[in-house]
Amino acid sequence: MFLKVLFLLFLLLVCQLSVGSDEQELHDRLLVLDSHIDTPIRLVMPGFNIMERHDASTDYSQVDLPRMVDGGLDGGFWAIFTSQGDLSADGYAKAKRIAHSRANAILQLEVDYPDYFTIAKNAADAKIIVGKGRKVVYLSIENAYPLGLDVSNLREFYDLGVRMLGLVHTRNNQFADSSTDPDGPKWDGLSPLGIELVQEANKLGMIIDGSHAHDLALEQMISHSSTPVVLSHSGSKAIFDHSRNVPDDLLIKLKQSGGLIHMNSLGGYLQPIHVSPGRKMEFGKFVEDINMLEAAGSPMSYEEFRTRRGDIDLTHPSEEAHFFDYMSHFTHVLDLLGPSYVGVGADWDGGGGVIGMKDISDLRKVTEHLLHSGYTEFDLENIWGGNLLRLLRKVERRKADLGKSRSLIDK
Numbered sequence: 001m002f003l004k005v006l007f008l009l010f011l012l013l014v015c016q017l018s019v020g021s022d023e024q025e026l027h028d029r030l031l032v033l034d035s036h037i038d039t040p041i042r043l044v045m046p047g048f049n050i051m052e053r054h055d056a057s058t059d060y061s062q063v064d065l066p067r068m069v070d071g072g073l074d075g076g077f078w079a080i081f082t083s084q085g086d087l088s089a090d091g092y093a094k095a096k097r098i099a100h101s102r103a104n105a106i107l108q109l110e111v112d113y114p115d116y117f118t119i120a121k122n123a124a125d126a127k128i129i130v131g132k133g134r135k136v137v138y139l140s141i142e143n144a145y146p147l148g149l150d151v152s153n154l155r156e157f158y159d160l161g162v163r164m165l166g167l168v169h170t171r172n173n174q175f176a177d178s179s180t181d182p183d184g185p186k187w188d189g190l191s192p193l194g195i196e197l198v199q200e201a202n203k204l205g206m207i208i209d210g211s212h213a214h215d216l217a218l219e220q221m222i223s224h225s226s227t228p229v230v231l232s233h234s235g236s237k238a239i240f241d242h243s244r245n246v247p248d249d250l251l252i253k254l255k256q257s258g259g260l261i262h263m264n265s266l267g268g269y270l271q272p273i274h275v276s277p278g279r280k281m282e283f284g285k286f287v288e289d290i291n292m293l294e295a296a297g298s299p300m301s302y303e304e305f306r307t308r309r310g311d312i313d314l315t316h317p318s319e320e321a322h323f324f325d326y327m328s329h330f331t332h333v334l335d336l337l338g339p340s341y342v343g344v345g346a347d348w349d350g351g352g353g354v355i356g357m358k359d360i361s362d363l364r365k366v367t368e369h370l371l372h373s374g375y376t377e378f379d380l381e382n383i384w385g386g387n388l389l390r391l392l393r394k395v396e397r398r399k400a401d402l403g404k405s406r407s408l409i410d411k
């Protein structure tokens with residue numbers, strides 16, 4: 001009897017191991033893209049090298065080439081992020097310098113490491129790049145603030161390769177209301193300039209990103225954009241009632257218009273996490289210094305970044321969310337919308353990461369969890385990049401249609 005039980009246990013173990021390796025193989029077959037990679041914040045820092053392996057628990061880095069290989073991450077949208085500053089000529093000029101510094105750092109990946117990274121501009125590029133064994137680098141903007149008051153400035157970023165545009169960040173700006181501005185909405189959604197910007201992005205062929213936008217602004221993006229909207233890194237308000245998360249009724253509207261939500265792994269949006277006033281203050285000053293140095297053309301070194309960030313964590317530690325908190329947002333949204341409208345945008349190096357998935361090397365856990373929840377390889381293909389590329393193809397077709405109708409008018 002004892003031997004029989006032992007044999008059954010052995011079979012069970014072998015079975016589990018083989019399921020694990022099948023899941024690994026399946027993950028490796030997929031085109032795995034993340035819609036919001038904030039790593040350009042690190043790329044600009046002297047001393048940071050994306051070709052070297054880092055350790056998130058000691059040096060705060062979440063994305064580098066060795067770990068992209070470990071986690072099977074093929075690439076995604078690398079964000080040109082700018083913090084919100086004053087709505088003044090000086091503020092716009094400073095933000096534009098930061099935006100260009102980050103855009104250049106992204107473009108430099110292909111220049112410095114042409115055998116490993118390739119800039120992608122069209123939906124069709126991703127598969128070709130991965131086929132050559134390289135990583136996919138689409139460019140996106142997080143916060144349109146650096147464009148100032150002239151929407152035609154968007155063109156220069158399109159020409160650099162930007163194919164996704166997030167209008168706003170944590171505070172209201174000249175284009176849209178933010179979901180987290182302490183003063184509440186200023187425009188009741190989009191400003192007139194914001195509506196113009198959405199139309200300009202449609203014309204150029206950029207995906208509109210509604211993450212960080214106030215619910216009213218998101219609703220108006222959906223109605224004013226002639227192509228579906230993505231939430232490149234957002235969560236579910238039904239799971240955790242935070243203004244940064246999106247309510248079910250609005251997610252259903254998003255789906256009905258063909259839009260997508262990509263799930264964010266930033267702990268403070270996944271569950272209630274207390275942040276002490278001291279941490280808030282220290283962090284605010286830290287981010288201000290990072291921005292000031294970059295705008296002045298001499299970004300903070302990676303070593304100084306690590307030391308200062310480590311000091312903040314030591315004196316003002318923070319609670320963390322768990323992988324299961326992430327998956328509870330993920331599976332709720334999947335149940336609500338289905339696998340053709342959901343993806344991954346985990347906000348790596350921009351505040352994402354949870355206990356059990358501290359960096360991109362653990363991405364296989366998401367695939368494993370979803371397979372165990374009954375999703376198929378086809379579903380996983382859509383979730384990990386198929387949905388996002390389908391949206392980019394729609395945006396490309398719409399641009400072509402708008403171009404055709406303009407040339408008819410011209411005739």
Ligand SMILES: [Zn+2]
Nearest residue numbers: 142212233350
């Ligand atoms: Zn963000």
